[in-house]
Amino acid sequence: MSNFFVHQNVGSYKILDNPYKINLHKLIAMKVIEKFCGSIHGFRFVSFPDMTNGKVENNTTVDVIGKVSGYGDVIIGDKYGSPNQRMDVQLQDIDGNKMKVTFWDPYVDDFKAKFDNDKAVVNVMIVKFAKLREWRGIFFVSHGFNVARIFMNNNIDEINAFKKSFVDKNGDEVANHKMISLADPSTKAFFTNIKCVQLFELDTIFELITLYENIFPNSETSPYNIHVATSCVAVATIHSIETDQPWYYIACRKCSKKVTTNNPEDEIEVVGDVRKNKKTTHDCPDCGPDVNVISRFKVQIKLKDESGAASLVFFDRDVVKLIMKTAHSLVDKCAGAESYPEDLDAMIGKKVMVKFDVTQFNLNNSYQVVSRMTQEEVMFKTFYKLSMIEMYECRSSTHRSNMLVSMVEKCSSYAKVMNMLVVG
Known part of the structure; x- marks a missing residue:
């Protein structure tokens, strides 16, 4: 790769902990090489204990690997008036430590497709560019915006080595143990x-x-x-x-209570020299008058x-x-x-x-x-x-x-x- 720019890697969120970054543009030149010496994926695995003990900085991403020991159902939510989806997956390392991985939106579909298509006796997953998060004292990882990548039972050295080490330490019975269902709390x-x-x-x-x-x-x-x-x-x-x-009602966007609609079609207000109909407003029994509203199912x-x-x-x-x-x-x-x-x-x-x-x-x-x-x-x-x-x-x-x-x-x-x- 040639004819590219190098800039300082600044900002509160960094995909890689490197002081510099490469910027690409339309005049860049690239060439595919047949043989490459070194790690193709460049994984930087961090252990589960290090993530839960505060040894990982908040502004960087990590790579995690583990056996898929459990997963939950897809949970459908509502974000800014549009549906979104969430799914929790549980990873287990060689020593039995567990870490929850939360996938959102397209990553839910990506995980389900790869898990269903590449299902094995021992399912090993890698999440590259994962983001460590904390909620009420509980640590878990999620994908880092849209740069994360999921590897599921791929025939690569890192996954093959993890499978072998897991079976050698825990035995076939533990390695082949049936996955648990993570019910939504x-x-x-x-x-x-x-x-x-x-x-x-x-x-x-x-x-x-x-x-x-x-x-x-x-x-x-x-x-x-x-x-x-x-x-x-x-x-x-x-x-x-x-x-x-x-089949629906007009609700307060904040509390979802049904609102009262004020529609003063015949009332005129004067703003300067302009005469116009007063705007429609909505009153919420809990949040007060003139609230923002949204349609909700009933x-x-x-x-x-x-x-x-x-x-x-x-x-x-x-x-x-x-x-x-x-x-x-x-x-x-x-x-x-x-x-x-x-x-x-x-x-x-x-x-x-x-x-x-x-x-x-x-x-x-x-x-x-x-x-x-x-x-x-x-x-x-x-x-x-x-x-x-x-x-x-x-x-x-x-x-x-x-x-x-x-x-x-x-x-x-x-x-x-x-x-x-x-x-x-």
């Missing part, structure tokens, strides 16, 4: 003080709560306390979208499992996860709430686990709101264990229905007796 809240249900149970639960309200005026003695939310979790498949309901969805069906409301975070598009982009595309976007049909047929709260407001308005949603297979398995689906499957659906009908009839009879005693 927020999904742990699914199984806190909840009732695992099948959809056919919901109507019965709602009826029981209403009956118990009449039977037990003192909420402390009632098996179901309507004044305290009853959290339910169910696994079901999205059957259809209720297109007769609005979609009424019908779910079905093997036992029955139920209608629940999915909000922005969960809909974006399912279709990888934002409400803002679909509103611009459809030009109004009256036009139903076919993009929402991408949710139909997907299996989900949902958490929702049964409250007095929900009972009165037939309005069930999904508070959490996941598509992680490990969460489905946990649900099946907790809800003892194996036991339910041994019984016919008719028998299960008769049991619940009998329960409701007994409660109804008891309520009538109680009312008669009160009247008498």
